[in-house]
Amino acid sequence: MKKIKSAAELNALQEELNARLDPNKPCIAICCGTGCMAHGTRNLVERFQQELADRQLTEKISLRRTGCHGFCERGPMVVLHPQKIFYQRIKVDDVPEIIDKTILGEEIIDRLLYRDPVTKEKVVHEYEVPFYKKQMRLVFGMNGMIEPTRIEDYLAIGGYGALAKVLTQGDPQAVIDDISAAGLRGRGGGGFPTGRKWNATRKAEGSPKYVICNADEGDPGAYMDRSLLEGNPHSVLEGMIIGAYAIGSSHGYIYVRNEYPLAVENITLAIDKAREMGLLGQDILGSGFDFDIVINRGGGAFVCGESSALFASIEGRAGEPRAKYVHATDKGLYDKPTCLNNVETWANVPLIINKGAQWYAGIGTEHSKGTKIFSLVGKINNTGLVEVPMGITLREIVFEIGGGIPKGRKFKAVQTGGPSGGCIPEAHLDIPVDFDELSKLGTMMGSGGMIVMDERNCMVDVAKYFLKFLEEESCGKCTPCREGIYQMRKILDRITNGEGKLEDLDTLEWMGQAIKDGSLCALGGSAPNPVLTTLRYFRSEYEAHIIDKKCPAGVCKALITYGIDPDKCTGCHACARVCPTGAATGEKKEVHQIDQEKCIKCGACYEACKFDAITIV
């Protein structure tokens, strides 16, 4: 494609591309997000291509390989446009039937439809699926409308229009005022007001100024930033270019985790294309504004997402936080004024410019505006990425969008904010999702991890799990974090082994506060949260481990014994078949038993028994 030399030329091109979009032309949108790819989507794409070619339909029916649709639980999946028919858990051999029956014959294939687990009814259209119904997919929804590798697709739906708008208006300060008025706050963890950060960088003395996109995302189970970069890289680029213009920066970086190959590939391609078209580089859209972006691949340490460690890593030094009391907006990368924002923060920018600050500020709560993407995982029916308006309740996310807890089990807690977030119990599920409300509960918005736990999760064990992760990711520079997390974890080890003392709980609380107060960076500064919140909301569970030497959830191996309930055992022999040590035995059709001497408490029988006959005490 040729270079675009002005905003007017861009608008003309957008219109031309948009006019080519035939809203009635059948289109098969296949989710090629990381989750679906893992389910074998590659073969599915090839089969579709093959079948369309065989039928000489490639001109009449288009195939769109999109980024993640969010409902990863149900992949591989396609949406058939224009009707928006939603098929899930598709197999390669379903492909001919989908083309012949549904696309050519307008007949719905019942077995590929999603079945609402609550109403037990089949759902035909994507927009009727309960998982999507309560979402507000302003940022993430575009994923389904474009092929991430085709800049034309992004342009056709109005992409880079926001950039053209700000360049035409020619008032960088007005852009910042818009972002401030919209009330956008950072999506990377801290929730810092984005407009204020931009303003500080703009006002700071020193040059060059840097603009950085933080795509280090390393929380276990979180993949929203990755999916945005994979599925809609141009929206992130457009946000960065607008930000750079507002701030007065010509140098951008994207710090992306090397373990995200597809994200790296798509963003690299997007940068090349944008540069080729005159949207990056010198004299962008003929405005005289220069800006370019370099990709920096991070080695994958969790702590490298912390701002000063990220700068050190880009500068080629050890990715370790630096103790300092100056703002990055004054002295950041190479000690120059730097504006660091999260992937999702950047992706919100074009939206605000296009639809206006007023509109954006109308979504959400008083101090938290817009939407937030969460990665909903754990003991939940609908695992996936969800984008919701701020102010929605946790209950709505867990029970309506998430479809509740599998196997009819009881909800116990939801952990928000990544590994150093806190665990919220049932009693607080009705609070609105909002930066400040979450911190009042001892947790945080974080970057958007949301892990659901049910009655079979032991909260002491959960706290230990997160602490273990943070212990391994602590850079080891400062004493409270390095030694403190380690010693807290040792105490939790003792408690889960039945060797805890009641005063350990006070020690944990005391340590937790001192580690938060004393640590050099926010990793240590938030690491105790999982312990502090579980102590606050689930103290009796800790006490059960210490006083009764019991793990009420039946998780902590040292504190449980497996047995068989003779009234429920049907003698199906399933337990004996899976038991690795031969501890579970019995004659077929007779009540089985477990030899405690041989039992290694692996829990295999518990998982295998279909009659709930295995007991844990």
Added chain:
Amino acid sequence: MSQTVTLTIDGRQVQAEAGTTLLEAARSVNIQIPHLCSNEELAPYGACRMCMVEIRQGQRTRLVASCIYEVEEGLEVQTVTERVLNVRRLVIELLLARNPTHPTLLKMAADLGIEKTRFEVEVKGCILCGLCVRTCREVVGVSAIGFEGRGTSRRVTTPFNEAPPDCIACGACATVCPVGVIPLKDKAGIRTIWKTDYPLQRCESCGRIIAPVKQLEYFAKITNQPLSHFTEHCVHCR
């Protein structure tokens, strides 16, 4: 162009030059803040967290490392508050779990009313203050040693755990170590440090030991003088 700033530390008015750290400003009026990883010769590091103090910012207070935080006009600093003491107590108990016997640490603990650590002791000796690594890099100028590993696996080591190629055997690391855990031995004309032997140079005039040959070679190189300039006479017979 230095500017004088007035602030209060523990209720006392203190004047200090802009750019002074709170630790230095406090010391200038004889308020001692315990600290382990800061050293006047070295760039601020802020890792041990022993030197935390509480500052007031509007309605709120927060803890900062006094070895890094610089004086500000009108700043209110408290060096001994319950929050500060809790951090110091935690830090010293955590460090005692790595090194339960060193007098410097025991004295600091005693000042905080602590006799011994309540944590499980795993003797490692080194408290990871980084003074050795930073002295080697910033003062000596060679970076022969560095850190390796994350979390509690972090340790001071030589590249690839082998004889450090850049080491000049000056022994500055061993001298600066506050808990004396870097072994250095001079015996029979040989200095052993970082598990490597280095010959010591004798004064060509009086025969006294001057320094390791490698150190003198390094001096010769950075000063652009012949090696003989350093070996013909020593401080004693010059």
